[in-house]
Amino acid sequence: MALHPAGRPASPAGVAPVAAGLSALPSTPRDAVAARCVLSAAYSLRLTLGDTTADLLSAHAVLPDGTVVLAVDAMSRTGGLLVAARGHSGAVRLDVTHLAPVAVRSRVRARLRILGTARRFDPAALDACDPATVMSLLDLPPVALWSIAPDEVVIDRAADPVAVDLDAYRAARPDPIAVDEAAHLAHLSRCHRDVLDRLGTLVDPAVSADATRIVPVALDAEGIVLRAERPDDHIDIRLPFRAPVVAAAALTEALRTLVR
Numbered sequence: 001m002a003l004h005p006a007g008r009p010a011s012p013a014g015v016a017p018v019a020a021g022l023s024a025l026p027s028t029p030r031d032a033v034a035a036r037c038v039l040s041a042a043y044s045l046r047l048t049l050g051d052t053t054a055d056l057l058s059a060h061a062v063l064p065d066g067t068v069v070l071a072v073d074a075m076s077r078t079g080g081l082l083v084a085a086r087g088h089s090g091a092v093r094l095d096v097t098h099l100a101p102v103a104v105r106s107r108v109r110a111r112l113r114i115l116g117t118a119r120r121f122d123p124a125a126l127d128a129c130d131p132a133t134v135m136s137l138l139d140l141p142p143v144a145l146w147s148i149a150p151d152e153v154v155i156d157r158a159a160d161p162v163a164v165d166l167d168a169y170r171a172a173r174p175d176p177i178a179v180d181e182a183a184h185l186a187h188l189s190r191c192h193r194d195v196l197d198r199l200g201t202l203v204d205p206a207v208s209a210d211a212t213r214i215v216p217v218a219l220d221a222e223g224i225v226l227r228a229e230r231p232d233d234h235i236d237i238r239l240p241f242r243a244p245v246v247a248a249a250a251l252t253e254a255l256r257t258l259v260r
Contacts, residue, residue: 027162027163027164027165027168029168029172031155031162031164031165031168032164032165032168032169032171032172033172033173033174033175034110034155034157035112035153035155035164035169035172036062036066036169036172036173036174037174037175037178037179037220038096038098038110038112038155039062039066039068039096039112039114040062040174040179041098041174041178041179041180041181041182042060042096042098043057043058044056044057044058044096045060045094045095045096046094046095046096047070047072047078047092047093047094048092048093048094048095049078049081049082049085049091049092049093050081052077052078052081054072054078056070056071056072058139058140058141059071059072059140059141060140061133061136061137061139061140062133062136063125063128063129063133063147064128064129064130064133064173065128065170066150066169066170066172067125067147067148067149067150068094068114068116068147068148068150069121069137069140069145069146069147069148070082070145070146070148071140071141071142071143071144071145071146072143072144072146073143073144074143074144079143079144082118082146085118086118086119086120087117087118087119088117088118089117089151090115090116090117090151090152091117091118092115092116092117092118092148093113093114093115093116094112094113094114094116094148095111095112095113095114096111096112096114097110097111097112098110098111098112100217100218101181101182101185101186102185102215102216102217104215104217104227104229104234105229105234106234108158109157109158109218110155110156110157110158111155111156112153112154112155112156113152113153113154113155113156114148114150114152114153114154115150115151115152116148116149116150116151116152117148117149117151118146118147118148119146119147119149120144120145120146120147121144121145121146121147122147125147150166150169151166152166153166153169175220175221176221176245176246176247176248177219177220177221177245177248177251178219178220178221180248181218181219181220184219184248184251185216185219188216188219188255189216192252192255195252195255195256195259196216198259199216199224199226199239199255199258199259200214200226201259202239202258202259203226203228203237204237207228207235207237208228210230211228211229211230212229212230212231213229214226214227214228214229215227215229217236218236218238219251221241221244221245221246222240222241222244222245223238223239223240223241224238224239224241224255224258225237225238225239226239239258241254241257241258242254242257242258
């Protein structure tokens with residue numbers, strides 16, 4: 001085992017180090033997918049440069065390799081700090097809080113932290129982008145674009161933080177359903193209430209008996225999560241699909257199959 005100069009074991013190649021004071025569990029491919037989902041679904045993120053922070057709203061996009069593109073006015077204070085930070089490894093910090101897209105208690109699902117290196121966005125990167133990514137870049141505010149290449153990715157999901165393997169992060173793709181989860185759940189509640197009511201009957205009666213309501217709180221390619229809310233607490237029940245859903249068009253059928 002390789003050792004850090006201070007005598008600690010060195011991080012394996014491709015594994016992001018975790019900041020002092022944080023314990024870390026071994027990462028899995030699911031952690032990489034979760035990190036990409038959090039980032040791609042986020043409407044906002046917090047940018048930190050030294051002791052300066054800025055909350056960016058609808059001002060970021062994610063390239064296929066996980067590079068984060070920020071739209072920041074080069075003439076602003078934040079833009080000036082990005083200029084000063086260019087090329088310095090780990091000089092840029094991005095924080096994203098992932099919330100359940102429904103009105104329930106305990107909405108925070110995960111917190112994502114990325115330390116990265118800032119560079120001017122290279123238009124040549126468009127050659128490796130799919131049409132959806134190109135459209136997300138075109139939707140950014142018409143100001144200077146900056147690429148943030150991750151040097152460290154840490155995801156915290158109410159347990160020990162996990163240092164995500166950087167190679168796995170770059171290779172991962174967001175869950176095709178989870179990225180548009182809020183829209184899918186809203187559509188189900190608005191147009192397929194019958195399906196949701198029948199899904200509620202699959203919850204163990206011992207759990208649902210004293211529940212004030214049962215509401216869907218999470219949805220991804222592999223299943224749906226229902227929450228049985230009680231006056232003082234709640235229980236989440238995951239109902240897995242028979243097979244992963246690879247496209248939104250197949251989602252309703254996957255849900256109907258659950259209740260047949």
